[in-house]
Amino acid sequence: MRALKLLALLPFAALLGGCDFVVLAPAGDVAAQQRDLVIISTALMLVIVLPVMALTVFFAWRYRQSNTEAPYEPEWDHSTQLELVIWSAPLLIIICLGALTWMGTHLLDPYRTLGRIDTGRPIAAKDTPLNVEVVALDWKWLFIYPDYGVATVNELAAPVDRPIRFRITASSVMNSFYIPALAGQIYAMPGMETKLHAVSNQEGTFRGFSANYSGAGFSGMHFEFKSLSASNFDKWIASAKASSNMLGRTDYLQLERPSENVPVRLYGSVDRDLYKAILNLCVEPGKMCMSEMTAIDAKGGLGREGLNNTLPLTYDKYARRGAPLGNEPTFVAGICSMDEIKDAPAREVFAPLDMTPLRGVGLKRPPFSPVHPSSTSLLLGQRPKSES
Numbered sequence: 001m002r003a004l005k006l007l008a009l010l011p012f013a014a015l016l017g018g019c020d021f022v023v024l025a026p027a028g029d030v031a032a033q034q035r036d037l038v039i040i041s042t043a044l045m046l047v048i049v050l051p052v053m054a055l056t057v058f059f060a061w062r063y064r065q066s067n068t069e070a071p072y073e074p075e076w077d078h079s080t081q082l083e084l085v086i087w088s089a090p091l092l093i094i095i096c097l098g099a100l101t102w103m104g105t106h107l108l109d110p111y112r113t114l115g116r117i118d119t120g121r122p123i124a125a126k127d128t129p130l131n132v133e134v135v136a137l138d139w140k141w142l143f144i145y146p147d148y149g150v151a152t153v154n155e156l157a158a159p160v161d162r163p164i165r166f167r168i169t170a171s172s173v174m175n176s177f178y179i180p181a182l183a184g185q186i187y188a189m190p191g192m193e194t195k196l197h198a199v200s201n202q203e204g205t206f207r208g209f210s211a212n213y214s215g216a217g218f219s220g221m222h223f224e225f226k227s228l229s230a231s232n233f234d235k236w237i238a239s240a241k242a243s244s245n246m247l248g249r250t251d252y253l254q255l256e257r258p259s260e261n262v263p264v265r266l267y268g269s270v271d272r273d274l275y276k277a278i279l280n281l282c283v284e285p286g287k288m289c290m291s292e293m294t295a296i297d298a299k300g301g302l303g304r305e306g307l308n309n310t311l312p313l314t315y316d317k318y319a320r321r322g323a324p325l326g327n328e329p330t331f332v333a334g335i336c337s338m339d340e341i342k343d344a345p346a347r348e349v350f351a352p353l354d355m356t357p358l359r360g361v362g363l364k365r366p367p368f369s370p371v372h373p374s375s376t377s378l379l380l381g382q383r384p385k386s387e388s
Contacts, residue, residue, distance in 0.1 A: 022180045027202045027227060029118040030108065030183040037104045044093050044100075110186050110196045114163045118201050121161075129163040129197075132156070133275040136168075136175035136188035136210065138258040139217030144247075144275050150240040151247050153255070153265040157226040159233040160203055166196040169279045171256050176212035179225050185211045191281050191290055200227040217260035224264075243268040249283050256283075288332040 024039075026032050063070050106112075113129075116122045133144040144151045156179075158164050168177050170188040178185035183198035209222035228236060243266040247255070252274060274283070282289035296302060 022206070027181040027204060027206060028183060028198055028200045029116065030114070030198045031181060032118075032201075033104075033108055034184055037100065037108070040100060041097060044096055048090055048093055108184070110184065110194070112197060113165075114197050114199055117161050117163075117199055123163065127161075127163055129165040130158055131165050131167070132158070134166055134168040134177055134188065135275070135278055136170040136177065136214075137256055138172055138215060139210075139221040139260055140255075140262040141177075141208070141210075141221070141223045142255070144270055145237070145240075146270075146272070146275070148237050148241070149270055149272075150237065150243075151267040151270045152240060153267075154223040154262055155226070155264040155266075156208060156223060157228055157233060157236045158200060159230045160200055160227055162199065162230075164198050164200075166198070167275070168194045168196060169275075171278065173214050174212060175210040175214050175221070177208075178211040179206060179208040181206040182208075182225060187212065191279070193279055200225075203227050203229060215258075217258065220261040240266045241268050247271065247274065249274065249277065249285070252278070252283055293332065 023031070024035055026035055061067075114123055117127065131145070131147055133146060135142040135144070140154055141156075142151060142153055143156050164182075166177070168186060168188045169192060170190045172190055174190075175188045176185045177188050177196070179198075181204075182200055183196060186194050186196050188194065204227050206225045206227065207222060208225045210218065214221070226236070245251075245265065245267045247267040247270045249271055252271075271277075277283045277289070280289035280291050281287075282292075
């Protein structure tokens with residue numbers, strides 16, 4: 001019977017062969033550092049967990065009812081030595097985890113530029129980052145390469161050992177951009193931009209997907225990330241430029257409509273302001289951009305004259321989600337042109353050039369400069385000359 005039970009478990013063991021341990025065997029330096037953080041944190045916690053589990057079994061066996069040789073001390077209530085062990089060991093583990101988490105939080109900040117390609121290879125001046133603009137759609141991924149003027153749907157490519165700078169947003173609802181082999185996940189939200197810096201250190205094809213449920217077509221919202229050599233990446237860019245597909249604003253509005261299990265699609269040319277319009281929720285012709293609206297509101301608004309400043313929607317992309325805007329949905333009409341709307345200044349978190357000692361996010365300690373010369377005298381316990 002025991003052999004039969006073991007045989008019955010074999011199919012379940014075989015299922016483990018289909019597991020992908022990419023999180024513990026990543027292809028990028030950022031994901032490798034995150035893996036190390038997980039392993040070290042788990043090992044530190046097991047220092048407490050394993051002895052507790054072993055002692056639980058030991059005490060249950062040692063002080064079982066049938067063991068008459070175990071000492072019976074009903075009046076015992078305290079041991080200073082035991083209390084020191086019980087409280088000091090977890091406290092030391094918490095201190096170690098706190099220090100590890102603090103350093104990891106700053107070093108692995110997704111908004112922070114990379115400080116190295118991998119272990120032993122710091123970022124050099126020649127290592128210019130690859131800019132990729134990511135848009136989470138219903139239910140597919142759009143990748144725009146502004147430096148090359150091309151775009152793709154459900155396929156992402158980057159050269160090996162070249163830093164990648166992602167700018168991420170969404171069209172309608174929140175998704176989560178995640179390539180386990182490359183870096184951690186980060187949310188994509190409409191009207192907002194998140195950033196992610198990463199690098200791939202080995203060639204191959206890896207899986208990317210949305211890690212946040214976003215509706216009916218969520219199960220098909222995945223893509224391939226191709227980590228290529230420099231020459232193969234140039235060929236991939238050339239094949240994208242050779243495509244006859246064009247991605248203008250009208251084309252994007254068609255692409256934005258909800259669709260499921262969309263095949264890979266390449267675009268040989270892209271509207272240079274498309275990502276800025278998507279981010280500001282003003283791809284529709286004549287619609288006021290979010291940045292324009294906030295600038296007008298900051299100066300007092302349009303007043304009563306702005307109440308009728310609306311235009312009808314071409315289609316309501318939220319209606320399929322059960323949130324229609326009415327029988328005749330409208331939007332606020334724009335006043336400025338896209339050329340007059342400037343991007344917000346970039347707020348990069350730069351990696352420090354000198355990694356030792358570690359000072360938070362790499363900012364230098366501010367110099368001490370008293371407000372008034374007399375402040376130095378007061379700090380030293382002296383009275384200013386005017387009062388002497």
